[in-house]
Amino acid sequence: MTDRNGRGPIPGVSGEDEGDLAPFFAAARASRPEPDARLLEAVLADAAAETQPAPRWRWPAAAALAASVAAGFLIGITGIAPLDDGLALSADGTFEIVSALDSDAAGFFDLGWEG
Amino acid sequence: MACGRGAEIFGEGEADDALLARAAAGDGAAARILALRHLPRVLAVAERMLGERAEAEDIAQEAMLRLWRRAEDWQPDGARLSTWLYRVAANLAIDRLRRRRPGAPLAVLEALPDPGPGAETALARRDRAAALDAALLALPERQRLAIVLRHIEELPQEEVASVMELSVEAVESLLSRGRRSLRAMLLPQRAALGLEGG
Numbered sequence: 001m002t003d004r005n006g007r008g009p010i011p012g013v014s015g016e017d018e019g020d021l022a023p024f025f026a027a028a029r030a031s032r033p034e035p036d037a038r039l040l041e042a043v044l045a046d047a048a049a050e051t052q053p054a055p056r057w058r059w060p061a062a063a064a065l066a067a068s069v070a071a072g073f074l075i076g077i078t079g080i081a082p083l084d085d086g087l088a089l090s091a092d093g094t095f096e097i098v099s100a101l102d103s104d105a106a107g108f109f110d111l112g113w114e115g
Numbered sequence: 116m117a118c119g120r121g122a123e124i125f126g127e128g129e130a131d132d133a134l135l136a137r138a139a140a141g142d143g144a145a146a147r148i149l150a151l152r153h154l155p156r157v158l159a160v161a162e163r164m165l166g167e168r169a170e171a172e173d174i175a176q177e178a179m180l181r182l183w184r185r186a187e188d189w190q191p192d193g194a195r196l197s198t199w200l201y202r203v204a205a206n207l208a209i210d211r212l213r214r215r216r217p218g219a220p221l222a223v224l225e226a227l228p229d230p231g232p233g234a235e236t237a238l239a240r241r242d243r244a245a246a247l248d249a250a251l252l253a254l255p256e257r258q259r260l261a262i263v264l265r266h267i268e269e270l271p272q273e274e275v276a277s278v279m280e281l282s283v284e285a286v287e288s289l290l291s292r293g294r295r296s297l298r299a300m301l302l303p304q305r306a307a308l309g310l311e312g313g
Contacts, residue, residue: 020298023310025266027243032159032267039172043154043179047146050183051139 131196132189139186146183153197154179156268157204163263164208166252174211178204194277201270201278205260212256243308250300258293261286 035043129148137145157178162171181203182196189196251259257279264275265286276286 020302020305021266021294024243024247024297024301027240028163028247028267029269030240031244032155033162033168033171035154035158035172035175039158039176040150040154043150043176044143044147046176046180047138047150047183048143050180051141051146051186 135182135186135189135196138183139189149182149196150179153200156197157200160201160260160263160268161204161208163248163251163267164205164256164260165211166248170211171208174204174207177207195274198274198277201264201268202280205264205278209256209260243310246301246304246308247297250297253300254293254296258289258296261289262293262297265290 131149131152134145134149138149154175158171158175161174161178162168165171165174178200182200251262254262260279261275264270264278265272270278272283272286272290276283279286281289
């Protein structure tokens with residue numbers, strides 16, 4: 001029996017088998033069921049869902065997130081939102097000139113000068 | 116609407132493993148090529164094993180889904196992607212067959228084509244394929260799988276053995292017994308199906 005690509009006889013298939021069954025096998029190959037477009041689209045939708053690349057960590061986003069967390073932490077402890085070097089917005093809406101060394105947070109973390 | 120047999124050669128030249136690596140990185144075009152290349156054969160094996168289209172589609176989709184889930188960590192381990200897919204589809208099909216086993220042989224007998232006088236002029240290839248499909252469904256599942264993979268999908272005997280996780284000798288034994296049974300079922304229908312020497 002010769003395969004459909006002409007690669008020669010298939011080992012293990014006798015001449016008797018070829019004469020008897022070859023037309024049936026050939027007919028089956030010729031009538032192979034084809035997937036319809038609906039099935040293909042479903043398979044591709046699965047592929048898209050399962051092979052989504054993991055989100056890439058971007059340094060600017062990471063830095064912004066870290067700064068936000070740090071600011072929130074400081075505001076939570078002191079009730080003062082630092083605006084710029086030495087300038088802060090207090091809870092009553094007034095601007096204050098502050099020093100990190102004077103703040104409660106500084107005390108908490110023992111940031112005072114020694115000696 | 117069928118996807119078309121021409122789709123099989125789409126993407127020809129790029130190895131499956133390379134395409135799968137691209138698909139794992141989110142390349143939809145690579146996934147599409149793999150699906151067009153392998154889905155028809157996986158579906159064909161499942162349908163010939165089960166004799167039922169809707170279940171075969173479920174299995175083909177499930178086999179491809181398992182491929183996508185393994186894409187990122189794909190380790191060929193010497194097995195071709197097509198071999199792995201055939202193995203998954205075959206195992207899923209056999210699981211289904213075992214769940215629905217009661218009553219299946221009756222359905223097979225009913226599916227055999229009528230070899231009556233009217234069938235003498237039915238020489239269409241489709242009828243021969245239908246006769247083979249019906250006879251295949253009467254075979255034990257492992258003989259059926261071996262015959263489908265070897266004689267219809269035309270896999271090398273070594274690859275059939277790999278798909279079925281058997282020795283080549285065991286596959287040859289299954290093939291021999293399967294062909295003998297097929298001949299017993301199909302020879303009486305040769306004349307009715309337009310084949311000489313029945």
